[in-house]
Amino acid sequence: MHRTLISSDLLEANLTNQTWVIIDCRFDLSDTTSGEQSYKENHIPGAGYAHLDRDLSGAPTGRNGRHPLPVIAVMEDTFGKFGINHETQVVAYDESNGIFASRLWWMLRYLGHDAVAVLDGGITTWNQEAKPLQTAVERRAPVVFTANPHPDMLVGASQVQALLSDSTHRILDARSPDRYAGGTEPLDxxxxxxxxxxxxxxxxxxxxxxxxxxxxxLRLIYDQLLHDVQPSRLVCYCGSGVTACHNLLAMEHAGLSGAKLYAGSWSEWCSDPGRPVARKQR
Incomplete structure (x- = not known):
């Protein structure tokens, strides 16, 4: 079972393995059609396509973040349509660094499916190594995906607010330093x-x-951030619950398990004017 990252060589060796499901997660927040178009132009053989807005997010209301999690029944239906069941090894990839693939990785783990890994280096590395591509749109036969959710992997806004005065926990923002500081905010x-x-x-x-x-x-980096706090006492967030999953994947790859996701993230937090906001002094 592969649970964090997978190499391009190992994926290539399993392209015809019918127990493996490959999912292309390429996406661009500034052009929400470009990832799917790139998939149609070429993709790793056998890969299906998961659209961040359509397949990996629920409906935004203006108060629940830009990419809220779908309800569990919808996630079960989505992953079943991709051909994923309890016997499946899933490999997710995107353009290169894994930020969108890590969202799918986290969602499957949240639903109790641990056999999911992200292609290290994405399709960029795959192309640099001149590995095979295809253009045909892939649709596997649907199966029944049954979730076994882990609610302890997820926190909501009220839980985060309760942690603001709790020195035994840490909160980690995955956005760029300038967005974190409040110097710029292009999305929220x-x-x-x-x-x-x-x-x-x-x-x-x-x-x-x-x-x-x-x-x-990676372990050294995150150990310094944790300051002797257990990973299970860390909450990760970002702009909309996507790149926070990248930090969670990095931690898991480093052997630091148990950190939680605040899926609504900053886009949900800042939608309520009653919630406090901090900015870094320049």
């Missing part, structure tokens, strides 16, 4: 961060080519 209505949150930009989990830093080095 309010700039800043959750009071007391630390910042670790997801981009610092990977090398320049988009592949993950080796686990030993």
């Amino acid at each position: 209505s309010v700039a800043g961060h959750i009071p007391g949150a630390m910042n670790h930009h997801y981009a610092n989990n990977v090398t320049e080519d988009g592949s993950f830093i080796e686990p030993v080095k």
Whole structure:
């Protein structure tokens, strides 16, 4: 079973393995059609396509974040249509660094499906190694996906607010340092961060080519952020519950299990003017 990252060589060796399901998660927040178009132009053989807005998110209301989690029954239906059941090894990939693939990775783990891994380096590494591609749109036969949810992996806004005065927990923001500081906010209505949150930009989990830093080095990074707090007492968030999953994947790859996701993230938090906002002094 592969549970965090998988190499391009191992994936290539299993392209004809019928117990493996490959899902292309390429996406661009500024052009929500580009990922699916890229998939139609070429993709890893056998891969289906998961659209962040359509397949990996529920309906936004303006108060629940830009990419709220779908309800469990909808997630079961979606993953069943991708051909995923309890016997399936899932491999998710995106353009390179895994930020969108990690959302699917986290969702499946939340539903109790641990046999899911992200392609290290994404399709960029795959292409650089001149591995095979195809253009035909893939649709596997649907199966029944039965969830066994782990609610302890998820927290809501009220739980986060209760942690603001709790020194035994940590809150970690995955956005860029400038967005965290409140210097700019290109996507949400309010700039800043959750009071007391630390910042670790997801981009610092990977090398320049988009592949993950080796686990030993990731462990050192996150150990410094945790300050002897157990991973289970860490809540990860970002703008809308996507790149926070990248930090959760990096931690899992480093052997630090148990951190939680605040799925609504900043876009949900800042939608309520009654919630406190912090900005970093310049």
